[in-house]
Amino acid sequence: MKRRNLRGVNLGKSKSDLNGKPIYSIMTFRSTNRKVSDVASNQISHHADGIDPIKASMSGEDSAVCGDCDFRGVWDNKKGKMVDRICYVNLGAGEYQKHIGYSNGNYPHIEDLDPCEKEFVNLSIERWITRFGAYGDPMSNRKLFSKMLKMVRKNNGMHTGYTSMWQRKESHFSQGALMASVVSESDYNHANDLGFRTYRTKLPGDKLFVGEANCPNPKVTCDECGLCSGTDNKLVSKFPKLQNKNLAIDIHGIAPKTNAFRRYIDNVQWKT
Ligand code: SF4
Numbered sequence: 180m181k182r183r184n185l186r187g188v189n190l191g192k193s194k195s196d197l198n199g200k201p202i203y204s205i206m207t208f209r210s211t212n213r214k215v216s217d218v219a220s221n222q223i224s225h226h227a228d229g230i231d232p233i234k235a236s237m238s239g240e241d242s243a244v245c246g247d248c249d250f251r252g253v254w255d256n257k258k259g260k261m262v263d264r265i266c267y268v269n270l271g272a273g274e275y276q277k278h279i280g281y282s283n284g285n286y287p288h289i290e291d292l293d294p295c296e297k298e299f300v301n302l303s304i305e306r307w308i309t310r311f312g313a314y315g316d317p318m319s320n321r322k323l324f325s326k327m328l329k330m331v332r333k334n335n336g337m338h339t340g341y342t343s344m345w346q347r348k349e350s351h352f353s354q355g356a357l358m359a360s361v362v363s364e365s366d367y368n369h370a371n372d373l374g375f376r377t378y379r380t381k382l383p384g385d386k387l388f389v390g391e392a393n394c395p396n397p398k399v400t401c402d403e404c405g406l407c408s409g410t411d412n413k414l415v416s417k418f419p420k421l422q423n424k425n426l427a428i429d430i431h432g433i434a435p436k437t438n439a440f441r442r443y444i445d446n447v448q449w450k451t
Pocket of ligand 1: 405426
């Protein structure tokens with residue numbers, strides 16, 4: 180029987196390359212993230228296995244897919260809530276729903292797709308931008324990252340992706356396709372020295388670093404832009420002058436997040 184409305188595929192379970200704990204990965208075919216696109220994108224997400232992403236964030240089990248990323252925040256027992264979470268991913272919306280979809284078996288395994296479904300996946304990749312690490316760092320499953328990148332390139336698809344794990348030697352191979360997420364100037368220089376292009380969230384009014392340009396969002400969405408595709412970004416043509424630049428964007432979003440970011444920046448600047 181043919182499956183209609185293929186909304187996602189199961190990319191399989193594995194052990195996290197970040198801490199050895201079980202994780203699973205999925206690819207979904209719609210986005211409600213307006214920065215990415217109002218229409219659609221292909222999103223590759225990684226989740227700690229056996230727990231929903233909200234609980235994983237509260238307990239710290241999200242380290243299986245997020246590593247030691249500073250933007251994760253921590254659970255404050257006294258306040259009864261997460262504090263200092265800066266991450267742009269709203270777990271309560273898309274990722275939780277994806278987890279439910281995965282747990283209910285709504286996403287067929289990529290190896291079990293029939294020819295029509297395979298064609299749908301290939302056409303989606305050709306037509307819509309693919310986001311590596313819509314949630315979870317792409318380096319939590321390096322083998323899968325390489326496999327999916329090959330698939331995207333074979334289908335001439337655009338892609339974007341970021342890694343906070345760029346300092347780890349085993350992640351360096353990803354610089355052709357992923358941007359290094361940085362905050363401080365010393366990390367910016369270090370990532371560039373390692374061969375990465377960078378993406379930086381900054382405070383409004385903070386100057387760009389040498390070699391950096393402003394992310395064109397919100398004038399365009401990521402699917403129209405595609406600049407965040409590492410050093411090997413040959414498919415990008417809309418902004419040729421920005422093609423080799425590092426990129427930066429002002430912090431945006433809800434007040435608790437922007438305030439947490441201000442506190443974090445103060446701390447980073449103190450440390451560097
Ligand atoms: S530079 Fe382009 S691809 Fe990167 S975040 Fe900004 S709009 Fe998206």
